[in-house]
Amino acid sequence: MTWVTGVEGSAYGVRNLPYGVFRSGGGDPRVGVRIGEFVLDLGAAEAAGLVLAAGALGRSTLNAFLALGRPQWTAVRQRVTELLTDSTHRPAVEPLLVPLAEAELLLPFEVADYVDFYSSEHHAGNVGQIFRPGQPPLLPNWKHLPIGYHGRAGTVVVSGTPIVRPTGQRATPDGPVCGPSVRLDIEAEVGFVVGVPSALGEPVGVADFADHVFGVVLVNDWSARDIQAWEYQPLGPFLGKSFATSVSGWVTPLDALADAFVPAPEQDPPVVEYLRDVPHVGLDLRLAVEWNGERVSEPPFATMYWTPAQQLAHLTVNGASLRTGDLYASGTVSGPRRDQVGSFLELTWGGAEPVTVGGAERTFLADGDTVTVTATAPGPDGTTIALGEVTGTIRPAR
Numbered sequence: 001m002t003w004v005t006g007v008e009g010s011a012y013g014v015r016n017l018p019y020g021v022f023r024s025g026g027g028d029p030r031v032g033v034r035i036g037e038f039v040l041d042l043g044a045a046e047a048a049g050l051v052l053a054a055g056a057l058g059r060s061t062l063n064a065f066l067a068l069g070r071p072q073w074t075a076v077r078q079r080v081t082e083l084l085t086d087s088t089h090r091p092a093v094e095p096l097l098v099p100l101a102e103a104e105l106l107l108p109f110e111v112a113d114y115v116d117f118y119s120s121e122h123h124a125g126n127v128g129q130i131f132r133p134g135q136p137p138l139l140p141n142w143k144h145l146p147i148g149y150h151g152r153a154g155t156v157v158v159s160g161t162p163i164v165r166p167t168g169q170r171a172t173p174d175g176p177v178c179g180p181s182v183r184l185d186i187e188a189e190v191g192f193v194v195g196v197p198s199a200l201g202e203p204v205g206v207a208d209f210a211d212h213v214f215g216v217v218l219v220n221d222w223s224a225r226d227i228q229a230w231e232y233q234p235l236g237p238f239l240g241k242s243f244a245t246s247v248s249g250w251v252t253p254l255d256a257l258a259d260a261f262v263p264a265p266e267q268d269p270p271v272v273e274y275l276r277d278v279p280h281v282g283l284d285l286r287l288a289v290e291w292n293g294e295r296v297s298e299p300p301f302a303t304m305y306w307t308p309a310q311q312l313a314h315l316t317v318n319g320a321s322l323r324t325g326d327l328y329a330s331g332t333v334s335g336p337r338r339d340q341v342g343s344f345l346e347l348t349w350g351g352a353e354p355v356t357v358g359g360a361e362r363t364f365l366a367d368g369d370t371v372t373v374t375a376t377a378p379g380p381d382g383t384t385i386a387l388g389e390v391t392g393t394i395r396p397a398r
Helices: 042-045 070-085 085-094 121-131 206-212 225-231 255-258 308-316
Strands: 020-022 030-035 038-041 097-099 104-106 114-117 148-149 156-158 167-170 177-180 189-193 213-220 243-248 262-265 280-284 285-291 292-298 327-329 356-357 360-362 368-376 385-393
Touching: 030 042, 038 042, 038 070, 038 085, 038 121, 042 085, 070 255, 085 097, 104 213, 148 308, 167 225, 189 285, 189 308, 206 213, 206 308, 213 255, 213 368, 213 385, 243 385, 255 262, 255 368, 255 385, 292 356, 308 327
Parallel strands: 114 327, 156 243
Antiparallel strands: 020 030, 020 104, 030 038, 038 097, 114 148, 167 177, 189 213, 189 327, 213 243, 262 280, 285 292, 285 368, 356 360, 368 385
């Protein structure tokens, strides 16, 4: 399908084409698209007149391109596909291919606002059993609205950024102390990147999801469970979450995931009108979590109770506006089995049931640990689409 060398059989073929921001050879940051083990320099392509995008592709973030909207997103994707599949364009395009190994990936978009949801029934049920044994695992509101909280946009970082162990207050038998977290955890999630903004006071309906959301990133919303447990009542997550959230360096456009939409789990009781998405669909994304290179879990995103369209509708039903670069994440992705959970809190059942990693029993993260989250999705004609990985290594507290 493409004249680019080595792409046959790659999960980053012409049916994928995720966007990112990179620099190489001491040059300025610019927008690129991944094809196999190369990055097509779209900034240079636009400067050469090969792609038209209103000057948005030579920028240091994707935001200007995101703001252009779906017709322009589709037109640029079609043109990039043409450039990479029609061999008559090879002489002009091949010099613009940068080997991936020579490209430094940067945070692909400037994050305007960040919202994190809590949309996996399996995850919420597990957490309820761990923290509230003997009580109903789900709180009364959980099946009536997508639970979420506002995070800190300024601490969203690109994959590969070291994660400094957070410091904060935690409870002890002798009272609260302040120090480094001793129960540092992960949350494997999927994030949705907003392109087209909305006006203040005008809710975005479930049917308008694809008009506003450009694409998808993998997310690791690192969590300090001991800090979180002490602070979260009555107002919710704060310091236990806000120290770092990692996202992949590649944004996979919704157009690349057209074949990954599948029926979402049935919702009972029926939801209120503004949350009724027809068709009621989620995404068949198959995540994998590696702890120091050892695969410990495979969370299935298709099991998520609340869909991305419902999350967006709930986020704006009160009239809150969307901004270009908004990021909202799904919440921890967990399936029904222990080897399908998206947090080590669940994997080790609150630390009570250690797992063996690298020949040693482990519960929560130690300094020097590296966690990598990957994902794939079904593409057209039996192909596989890979989402950009998100990885991070823990550094000691300062």
